[in-house]
Amino acid sequence: MKEVIIATKNPGKAKEFEHIFSPRGITIRTLLDFPDLPEVEETGSTFEENAILKAETVSRALNKMVMGDDSGLIIDALGGRPGIYSARYAGEPKNDENNIDKVLSELTHVPKEKRTARFYCALALAVPGQETFTVSGTCEGEILEEKRGKNGFGYDPIFFLPEIGRTMAELTSDEKNKISHRANALKKLDAELDSLLERGDNHV
Ligand SMILES: O=c1nc[nH]c2c1ncn2[C@H]1C[C@H](O)[C@@H](COP(=O)(O)OP(=O)(O)OP(=O)(O)O)O1
């Protein structure tokens, strides 16, 4: 069986990776399957650094190939915030509702044309004995004034896609997984991942 371990505890991300990988016969496991591993501190100053920290820490602990995902929302009118602090924007423990409320209140007086934003996703692939590989992907949109839609996770309900005319939370998972920052990053990792999996490094 081909398997990829993702260094995440976020069930929303896990579902998306599963959705993208399972048609290719790849099973995913996440940190929820390895409850005894130590917590990875996100001490990096970029998405890439944090993705590498997640991937390499877990890869070293398990001696297996591991993928890390560090992602977030970059809002132009907020000088790029919440950025790498997206998950903990309204404080710990992280809470999507509170994070959305904080963003909306900071944007109260910002007009529609200045509410541009993008999702960013850095992925790192750590392979024992090899140099870690990183890629990134983005997805452009605008921040609405209120939530719309129930699908997805995180900031999806306030992230509007002008070309589609719906929020990310109003897309089906099929639709989101074709256009998202995570999907765009993953496309760039495809060749690398395929050759590693073909070589059998991660067959269990
Ligand atoms: O597709 C997305 N749709 C909506 N929101 C999203 C998305 N992708 C990332 N986000 C938000 C959620 C969280 O506020 C932050 C990620 O933070 P990030 O540290 O990478 O993930 P996390 O702490 O939730 O899980 P983990 O570190 O275990 O992978 O950006």
Ligand SMILES: [Mg+2]
């Ligand atoms: Mg995190």
